[in-house]
Amino acid sequence: MPKSATRIQQKNQAAIMTAGLEVFSQFGFRGSTLDQVADAAGLSKPNLLYYFPSKDAIYTALLARLLENWLEPLHQMNDAGDPVEEILGYANRKLTMSRDFPRESRLFANEILQGAPRIKDVLAGELRALVEAKATVIKRWIAEGKIKPVDPVHLIFSIWSLTQHYADFDVQVRAILGDTDPFDTAETHLNDVFRRLLTP
Template identity: 60%
Template sequence: MTIGTAAPRRTRIQQEKRELILEAALEVFSANGFRGSTIDQIAEAAGMSKPNLLYYFRRKEDIHETLMQRLLDTWLAPLRELDDIGDPLTELRSYIRRKLEMARDFPRESRLFANEILQGAPRIMPLLAGELKTLVDEKAAVIKGWMRAGKIAKTDPWHLIFSIWATTQHYADFDVQVRAVLGPNRGGDGRFEDAARFLEQLFLDGLKPKGSASSK
C-alpha cells in the first residue's frame, strides 16, 4: 500500500513480544484513553519492564499508531463486505448484524476508536479524510443504486451509514450506561439479542403501527 515505508526485518521473539505489547496496549488504551494511559501500565499488563517495552516500541505514540492502523482494517471489514450482489434489504440487515456482533465481540477496539475520534482524531485524521471517506463514498453509491432501483426507500445513504455505526457501536462504547439503565435482569447477556431484534425492526419498518408491515 504505502510506498517508502520499508517493512523492518524482525526476529521471531520480536514478533511475539510486539503482539503481546499490542494486546496489552489495547486493553489499557481502550479503558483509559491515550493520555490517560501510562507506559508502565501497558508494560505491567504485558508482563515486562518499561525499558523492555521501550526496546520494542521506542515511543508511546508508536504503539498507539500501530494499533490504530491494524484496527482500522478489522473495523471496516463489515462495510467492505457490503456488496451489490444479493437482496439489498438482506444485505443491509446482515451488515447491521455484523456490526452489532463486532460491538459485542470487540468492545475494546470500538472504545479505542471512540476515544480517538472524541478527542478530535489528532492521530488518524488523514485516514478518516482519505481511506475511510473513499470507502464510505463508494458504499454510499451502491446504496444509492438500490434506492434508484426502488429496492429500498429513498433517503440519505451517508446518514444511513452513520446511523448504523451509531446504534451498533453504542452497545460497546456506552456499555456501562446501557447496563446501568437496563439493570441486572435485562442488562445481562441477552441484551445483544434484544438489541439485534430491535435494530432489525427499526431499520426495516420504523415505528409506525400496523399499516402493511412485515412482508415475506
Template identity: 65%
Template sequence: MANARPRTRIQERNRGTILEAALEVFSRHGFRGATLDQIAKAAGLSKPNLLYYFPSKEAIHVELLSGLMTNWLEPLEALNAEGDPIEEIIAYVLRKLDMARDLPRESRLFANEIVQGAPRILDQIEGPLKTLVDEKAQVIRSWSDQGHLASVDPYHLIFSIWATTQHYADFDVQVRGILAPEGDSHFADAARFLDHMFRATLTPH
C-alpha cells in the same frame, strides 16, 4: 540498506503481549491518560523492555489503530451490490453489532481517537474510509433510485448504523447498568430491535 532480520518467536510474542496490554490501557484511559508504565505493568514487562519493542507510547497507539482500521472497514466492504438490498444492509447492521460485542475495547479505542480529533488516523478517515463510504453510499442510493429501498440519505443511514451498534461497546457500562443483563444476552435483544427498526425504515411503501 540490509533487510531487517525477521523477528523471533519470542519477539513476536512480546510484541503481541504489549499490544494486548496497550489495548486494555488505551481503551480505559484514552491516549492522554495512558502511560508507558501502565502498559508495561499490564504486559508484565519492564519499561526498558517495552521500549525495546516500541520507541514511544504513540508508536504503540498508531500500531493498534492501523490494525483497527483494517477490521473497521471489513463489515462495510462485505456489503454486496448484487445482493438483496434490505438483507445486505441488515447483515451489515448485525456485523457491526457483533463487533461491538466481540471487540468492545477496539471500539472504545477508536471512539477515544475520534473524540480527540483523530490526530493519528485522520488521513485514513479522509482516505480509505471516505472512499469506501462513498462507494457504498452510491450502491445504497442506486437501490433507492430503483425502488428496492425507501428513499433514504445513504450517508446518514450509515452514520445511524454506526451510532446504534457501536453504542453497545462505547457505552457498555451505561447499557449494563440500566439493563443488568446476564452476560451478553442483551445483544440478542438489540439484534432483534435493530433488525425491526432498519427493516421498517428501509422497506419501500
C-alpha cells in the same frame, strides 16, 4: 530482508499490543501511561521500550491494525445482493464486532473524541471514499425501488452509531439493563429498526 521475529519477540509484541489496547481504550492516549501498559503486559518499562521505540509507536501500531479491520465489514456489503439483507447484514456484522471487540471500538471512539489527530486523513480520504461509493449503491437501490428512500450517508452513520453504542457505552447499557445480556435483545431491535426503515 527482515529477519523473522523470534518466538520471544512474537510473544512480547503480542502481549504489548493487547496490553496497549486494554489501557489506551480506557484512558485514551494522553490519559495512559507506559507503566500501566508495561504492567498489563507483564513487562518492565525498559523492556517494553525494547520492543517499541515509544509510547506513540504502540498507539499508532494499534490504530493502524484497527483501521484495517474497521472498514472491512462495509467493504463486504455486496451491491449485487438483496438490498435489505445486505444492509441488515452489515449492521449485524458491526454489532458482532461491538460484542467481540469492544476495546477496539472504544479505542476508536477515544481517538475520534479527541479530534482524531492521527487519523483525520484516513477519515477524509479512504473512509470518505468508501462511504461515497456505498452511498451510490444505496441510491441506486432506492431509484430501483428496492428500498424506501433514505439519506444513504446518514443511514451508514446510523448503523455505526447504533452498533458501536453497545461497545462504547457498555457500562451505561449494562447499568440500565441489569442482568439481561445487551446483545441478544439488541440484535432483534436493530433488525426491527432497519427493516422498518428500509423495506419498501
